[in-house]
Amino acid sequence: MRFLKFLTAFGFAAFLAGCITAEKPTLSLEERRALQLTAAHVEFTPDARVHVSPIEDQEAARGATREQIAEVEKSHIRAVVSSDFMAVVGSRLNGTRPVAARITIKYFNVPGAVAAVLGGSTSSGLIAGVDLVDVKTGQTLVSAPPGKITSEVYRPAGVLGLVMQAASAKDPVDTKVHEMAQKFAAEYAGWVTSNN
Secondary structure, three states: OHHHHHHHHHHHHHOEEEEEOOOOOOOOHHHHHOEEEEEEEEEEEEEEEEEEHHHHHHHHHOOOOHHHHHHHHHHHHHHHHHHHHHHHHHOOOEOOEEEEEEEEEEEEEEOOHHHHHHOOOOOEEEEEEEEEEEOOOOOEEEEEEEEEEEEEEOOOOHHHHHHHHHHHOOOHHHHHHHHHHHHHHHHHHHHHHOOO
8 A cells, every 4th residue: 555655745745847839927026926816717619629537437327418528517616716717826826916816718628537547648738828917907917828728647557547547636626626626736836926
């Protein structure tokens, strides 16, 4: 069991990746650090590609239609991304000028266990943009358009991928969705509060 815990921890640490290609924020570092995150709203681009295999499988087994499955996936993602963004970014943006985050998701993918066993793609990915909007004026203060922030979690394929997935948590759906949301939020928090 210790070996599985070590393998899981090593696997997660070794395969996290992320990238922000948005231009440096126009607000000074001091102005950005004076922001206070008060809300995080999540929406999807009209052409968003959303795929959370375990949710799709679970809802299909209940007899849900494609539209119903898509809404369940989006609802779950909205709740998790909003909550995790507030926790991670809110802890860094705790100044005095209230802002709300408008997170626009373009792509969200969490493959299922079958992909891990068959050796297909087992990377989870999230591509989105974030606007920080002044709560009082409605003015966008910091913008990273959809597609400018990416976050991925890679896992080995085959049996090793399945073992790591099984050892990671009791509820792999929530674990993977939270993992993506937290990685995304950490990438954004680092970008918006750094001088680079």
